[in-house]
Amino acid sequence: MPDLLSPSARRIVAGLPVFDAHADSLQRALDLGHDLGRATPGHFDLERGRRGGLGALVFVAWVDPSYIAPERGGARRRTEALLAEFHRLIERHPDAVRWAGNGAMLDAAREARCLAGIPGIEGGHSIEGRIDVLEAFFERGVRVMTLVWNNHLAWIRSCQPGAGPEVPAGLSDFGREVVRTMNALGMVVDVSHAGVRSFHDVLATSSKPVIASHSGCMAQSEHPRNLTDDQLRALRDTGGVVGIVFCTPFLDAAARAEETRLRESEAYRALTGENATALFCAQAAFLQREARPLPIARVLEHIVHAVDVCGVDHVGLGSDYDGIQRTPQGLEDASCYGNLADGLLARGFAEADVVKILGGNMERVFRAATGPGTRAFQYGPATNSSQLGFGPRSSALERRRAGAEPEL
Numbered sequence: 001m002p003d004l005l006s007p008s009a010r011r012i013v014a015g016l017p018v019f020d021a022h023a024d025s026l027q028r029a030l031d032l033g034h035d036l037g038r039a040t041p042g043h044f045d046l047e048r049g050r051r052g053g054l055g056a057l058v059f060v061a062w063v064d065p066s067y068i069a070p071e072r073g074g075a076r077r078r079t080e081a082l083l084a085e086f087h088r089l090i091e092r093h094p095d096a097v098r099w100a101g102n103g104a105m106l107d108a109a110r111e112a113r114c115l116a117g118i119p120g121i122e123g124g125h126s127i128e129g130r131i132d133v134l135e136a137f138f139e140r141g142v143r144v145m146t147l148v149w150n151n152h153l154a155w156i157r158s159c160q161p162g163a164g165p166e167v168p169a170g171l172s173d174f175g176r177e178v179v180r181t182m183n184a185l186g187m188v189v190d191v192s193h194a195g196v197r198s199f200h201d202v203l204a205t206s207s208k209p210v211i212a213s214h215s216g217c218m219a220q221s222e223h224p225r226n227l228t229d230d231q232l233r234a235l236r237d238t239g240g241v242v243g244i245v246f247c248t249p250f251l252d253a254a255a256r257a258e259e260t261r262l263r264e265s266e267a268y269r270a271l272t273g274e275n276a277t278a279l280f281c282a283q284a285a286f287l288q289r290e291a292r293p294l295p296i297a298r299v300l301e302h303i304v305h306a307v308d309v310c311g312v313d314h315v316g317l318g319s320d321y322d323g324i325q326r327t328p329q330g331l332e333d334a335s336c337y338g339n340l341a342d343g344l345l346a347r348g349f350a351e352a353d354v355v356k357i358l359g360g361n362m363e364r365v366f367r368a369a370t371g372p373g374t375r376a377f378q379y380g381p382a383t384n385s386s387q388l389g390f391g392p393r394s395s396a397l398e399r400r401r402a403g404a405e406p407e408l
């Protein structure tokens with residue numbers, strides 16, 4: 001696909017401008033043993049990302065709520081296992097990917113033409129209701145947290161129906177403490193999946209711009225995961241950014257209806273896998289094969305709508321690669337972002353604005369969230385992932401035990 005790009009799009013992509021705010025590839029690494037530094041099935045690996053112009057990627061640790069149960073080990077443990085895969089990837093491929101804990105580290109990665117890898121958590125259940133666990137994840141390198149997934153929490157309501165009486169209408173006092181702690185540490189606050197009241201409570205609480213890392217526009221396609229024009233304007237007014245998602249059922253009502261029908265088919269229900277991730281991949285292959293292709297134009301329409309409503313400085317990308325089961329045509333994997341550049345150029349966007357949408361806007365929020373006054377800002381550009389407690393050489397915990405000063 002990249003061979004078909006216009007010279008302008010090729011030039012844009014060569015600068016590695018893409019900051020993709022959401023991808024779920026760590027699950028393939030953990031559950032299927034995929035080395036994301038080599039050609040793997042699925043949507044992302046380092047080589048395809050580089051071809052697609054990917055300069056920064058949020059590697060999300062998403063924990064299925066079933067892991068909350070003690071007999072499954074708890075959400076924190078599963079989160080740690082996913083984050084360990086992120087650090088393993090860096091150790092295996094130090095010339096191709098680096099941990100980026102703040103803006104200076106992102107610059108250093110780009111200078112070295114490495115992918116800036118930013119660990120994220122999707123779903124506040126990972127912190128198990130404890131601020132000290134949130135802090136521990138920060139120290140392990142996490143710089144983004146999607147406050148809530150589709151399961152409601154005792155401190156924040158999701159966008160999905162079915163909340164019990166124990167769930168607050170929006171953000172609870174503890175939820176506000178979570179947001180303030182993230183601001184102080186230097187973590188990007190992500191409101192994708194949050195209920196509307198939660199969304200506005202978070203924006204009112206956060207001292208820094210926030211992101212909706214992977215959502216679409218409600219005016220383009222009615223889905224609880226998409227943002228209304230009011231929400232888009234609220235993001236704009238607080239300096240935030242929406243990352244337009246590539247998830248076909250969010251983007252298009254007809255695609256959603258067709259996929260619902262396909263999921264009810266016997267062939268779909270007969271699919272199996274050795275674990276949940278293997279099954280997910282089998283289902284993804286089925287849907288990709290059986291459903292009518294969704295043109296890339298639908299993604300572009302969401303982007304253009306968001307720009308119309310909240311301006312070109314507040315729109316970015318959050319593909320949800322490896323977390324979605326079907327991709328739009330022309331966005332099949334992480335080598336394809338250049339097609340979006342071409343689509344935007346064809347719609348009359350200036351090159352500088354295309355670069356903002358591909359990554360510049362997300363990068364701005366990341367720099368602000370991890371900037372002066374935060375703990376994240378104190379990390380030197382040369383801090384590597386082995387200093388975060390995952391590497392074989394040393395760990396922050398061991399250094400503390402030994403009484404050594406942390407090398408921040």
Ligand SMILES: [Zn+2]
Nearest residue numbers: 122193214323
């Ligand atoms: Zn999600």
